Amino acid sequence: MDKSTCFHCGDPCDSTIIKYNEKTFCCNGCKTVYEIFSENDLTCYYDLQAAPGAVPKEIQGKYDFLGQENIIEKLTEFNDGNTQIVTLYIPHIHCSSCIWILENGNKLNPGITASQVNFGKKTVRVTYNTEKTSLKEVVLLLSSIGYEPYISLDDFKTGKEHINRSLIYKLGIAGFAFGNVMFLSFPEYFEVGEFWLEQYKHLFRWLMFSFSLPVVFYSAQDYFISAYKGLRAKILNIDVPIALGITVLFVRSTAEIIFDLGSGFFDSLTGLVFFLLLGKFFQQKTYSFLSFERDYKSYFPIAVTKISSEEGETPIQVYEIKKGDRLLIRNEELIPVDGILINGKARIDYSFVTGESETVSKKSGDKLFAGGKQTAGIMEMEAIKSVEQSYLTQLWSNDVFSKNKEDAFKTLTNKISKQFTIAVLSIAVIATTFWLFVDTSKAMNVFTAVLIIACPCAIALSAPFTFGNLLRIFGKQKFYVKNASVIEQLAAINTIIFDKTGTITSNKQSTATYEGETLSNSEEILLKNTLRGSNHPLSRTLYNILEENNIITLNHFEEHLGKGIEASHNNENIKIGSASFVGSTETSVLNTAVHISTNNTYKGKYTFYNSYRKGLAKLFNKLKKHYDLVILSGDNEGELDNLKKLLPTKTKLIFNQKPNDKLEYIKYHQTEGAKVLMIGDGLNDAGALAQSNVGIALSENVNVFSPACDAILDASKFNQLYNYIKASKSAIKIIKWSFVLSFIYNIIGLYFAVTGQLAPVVAAILMPLSSISIVVFTTIATNILGRKLK
Missing domain, CATH: 3.40.50.1000 (HAD superfamily/HAD-like)
Structure with a gap:
């Protein structure tokens, strides 16, 4: 039987070939995945990349433990009974097809309401309705289509921090091959006639060819993939000239040894990839350091009110919250940590977390989840874990809740890189054509050197760094x-x-005077407790000005944005806000004032004397x-x-x-x-x-x-x-200056490349050095900028 490859996973079908819909599959698992995608109109998965799937494994009974409530509670980051959210680590995520199919999980299972892939961390965050599906069914579905999650029961985590070492492996292989190819090239470099005998010449050339194979098809694969995806999307990205240069060197070198025209450029080829990856490794390390610094330092400067018997109500930074702390959550405030409701009425809006705007009522003893927003006045809760800043950052950065303003905003890099790539390709073609007529031996070197030396990596790095x-x-x-x-x-x-x-x-320094009927003791208590539940600046100012009163639990609390607040306790009602909101006919606009009415009777107003910042x-x-x-x-x-x-x-x-x-x-x-x-x-x-x-x-x-x-x-x-x-604005100037430096470097480099004075391997060494110099320049310049801010 003729050998073929599987349409789904790309593996060779050695012993078994299964035919279905005029397509070949290596096993029933791959065929089943294709059938699932076909039935759900998801075969676009294969259009994004050829054979992107993985062979699904036999998992019968493997995930039965996901039916236990205590384990579900540990694994999910949100669970209100109807909606659960879990982040799963999927080792097999590797391409755009993976992202596409995982983010279309709702078409495979209607119970999945949303799924978001983090390609860098190889995770997918799945939101699902527990009435329609379960965690076990979600995991079985992912496994059945070749995306089995890694779940560790040792620490109840749905994914470990796996370090992606693929770049290190690629760099190691490229370095090993480069060293050996250089060693095998020495006889020709030094023209050692006694040693470079006819019988060894061909052997050494084919050995160099062998060493170049893993370099081109493994170490350099990211450049080819990126260039291919860019071209398919009709975008000339920065990897197109690099991939073209590597291809030209490899094809030319292979042709030379096949037709015995020479030893080729395998030394330049392997050296090029090695130095490209070395520069990439340095850039990755530097940028991950910057990202770590930001992740670690960028705490939200928001505070929450902590209640303690010694100090009363005191504001603390959210990252100071510890397990067991008692917290006061006012109207419209975010719940910063998971906790238990102690007292007060709670109607929680979890739209920041789930995307669903319907509020959920909670009673004393119920669990509350971080990211929910209180909408029914004041409540007290006990924290059951410390705050996770990464979780708050995730809420803030969630694309579901942003308008993606940057979609309509073209960045500097996007404006320049396309034109730059076109210019480089044009120069390479013109220079090569010229040398084909003048000196054909230099044409290939010139073409490759131009593509490498003028690589716009430095331009691409300016803005991110x-x-x-x-x-x-x-x-x-x-x-x-x-x-x-x-x-x-x-x-x-x-x-x-x-x-x-x-x-x-500034709320802290403002003062207020009261004009009107004297408030009774019960009215003062109701006023103070109503203000206690609001986060409006005037409410906070007035709350701080008034004397301490007994804490009571309000029967009703409602805040009308832009108008005022109303609340009730037993048979007393109160309205606090604008004159029209409380029912006053006063039209004076001499000062900012907060008006008060109780039981539909106007009482008076607090006039504020603002203190500006x-x-x-x-x-x-x-x-x-x-x-x-x-x-x-x-x-x-x-x-x-x-x-x-x-x-x-x-x-x-x-x-x-x-x-x-x-x-x-x-x-x-x-x-x-x-x-x-x-x-x-x-x-x-x-x-x-x-x-x-x-x-x-x-x-x-x-x-x-x-x-x-x-x-x-x-x-x-x-x-x-x-x-x-x-x-x-200064940051934009720094980027523009780095562009200028990059252009100067490119002009000088192009001069030597076009005139045939620059070997491809030298260009490969200079290119990452130029990128590193840009990184150093931008980092030093922004640090100087930072010192000026102090």
């Missing part, structure tokens, strides 16, 4: 940026919009020279005169803006060409933060989490805002 290092530096300066794209967009803004209350005003006037004067400045406030015009005195002229001051008004204002000005930076407190401003080109949430000891924001700024660093924007 500059922005990566700046992300780390910003984190140390308490400015927490979501990703590198935000820095580039921050450098491009021309309009800055500020919320007023809680953004340019330190350095506000100086900051605005710096910003006004370069940007259009706007204050969008939900308050009345009471502070208009004070702001006019404090802020530079031509600063737009707009009051009585509801959350949706702010969003529409930003949207309109964006259509007029404005690149908007919005700065708010993250509570009422979520829509405006999401609509803006860059949204910054200001944090001041409150656990208000907004996935809409692109950055979080610690309130103590508010007066440094101009310096952060300036640093972003």
Whole structure:
């Protein structure tokens, strides 16, 4: 029987060939996977890459233990009874087909609501409905299509931190082959006639050919795969000229030894791949260090209120939470850790975690999961584990909750790399054509040297290393940026919009006076406890000003964004907010005020005397020279005169803006060409933060989490805002300077390559050195930038 290869996995069908739909399979397992994909209209899996699958293993009974509740509880990161989320480590993930099929798991099992692949870590995060499927069924499904997860029962983890050593293996093989090929080439280098006999010449050449095979087909495979995927997507990426150069060297060298024309360029070929991988290894190590620094340092600067018998209610940073701590969670606050509800009414919005916006009611003793948001007033909970910053980061960066602003934003690298690659290929073809007519012996060397020396790796590295290092530096300066794209967009803004209350005003230093009927003791207690459940800046200020009162559990609590809050206890009702919200007819707008009514009877108001943040006037004067400045406030015009005195002229001051008004204002000005930076407190401003080109949430000891924001700024660093924007602009200049350095290097290198004075192996040594020099330049430059921020 003729030998063939399996359509699904690519393995040779030596002993058994199974035919189905005019396709060949090596076993029934591969055939079954193909049938599953066909029945569910998922055969596009094979269009992305030929034979991408793995042979499914026999797993009958292997995962029966996943039916036990205690094990499910340990393995899942979220489990509210209806929805479970688990992150599984899948060792077989290796290509775009794998990502595509794993993220289309809902078509294979309707119980799976979402699945997201982390290609670098080889994990898939699966969200599924427990009424339609189970963890065991999810794992069996993945195993049946060749993606069996690794589950360790020793530590109840769904994946270990496996170190990917493939680059080290490829580098080792390339280095071994390079050394041996150089050794076998010595006789010809030195023209040792006595030794380089006819009988050994062919042997040595075929040995060099043998050593080059694993280098080309294993060590260099990533370049070919990347180039192929780029070309298939009609993109000329930076690996196209490298793959072309390696192919030309290998084909030319093979042809020379077959037709006995010479010994070929196997020394240059193996040396090229070795030095390319060496440069790649260095880059990977450096960038992983930068990523580690950011992962370790970039804690969210949000706080949660800890309740203790000794100190009462004190705000602590979320990463200081320990198992057993009692935490106070206010309305609209994020639950930072898994815990148990102690008292209070809880209606939890888990949309940040599951994507489902329907709230879930919880009672005392129920388990609460990190990432949920309390929407029914105040509650107390006990932490059952410490906070996992990586989990909070995952919530913040989850694509489900972002608008992917960067999709409409072309990066510097994207603008340049395509044109650069076209130019390099054109120069290579023209120079080679010239040498074919002048000196054919140099033509191949010139072609290969041009492709290698002009590789735009240095250009591709400029932005990641500059922005990566700046992300780390910003984190140390308490400015927490979501990703590198935000820095580039921050450098491009021309309009800055500020919320007023809680953004340019400081809650800690504001004062208030009361005008109206004296409140009874029960009304004061109800007022204090209602304010205790709210995170609005005015609520927090007033709560801190009022005297301590008994803590009571409210029967009802509701917050109306942009209007006020209402609550009830026993037979007493209270409304706190704007005059119209509580039923007052007062029209005075002299000062910011919070009005109060109880049992539908107007009582009075607290008038606030705002304390503006330190350095506000100086900051605005710096910003006004370069940007259009706007204050969008939900308050009345009471502070208009004070702001006019404090802020530079031509600063737009707009009051009585509801959350949706702010969003529409930003949207309109964006259509007029404005690149908007919005700065708010993250509570009422979520829509405006999401609509803006860059949204910054200001944090001041409150656990208000907004996935809409692109950055979080610690309130103590508010007066440094101009310096952060300036640093972003400087980062763009650093990248442009690194581009200039790279172009200078390329022009010089191209001169020697085009004139035939540069051997491919020398070009291979110079290329990673140029990349390393760019990395060193950008790192030093951004570190100097960081020192200036201090």
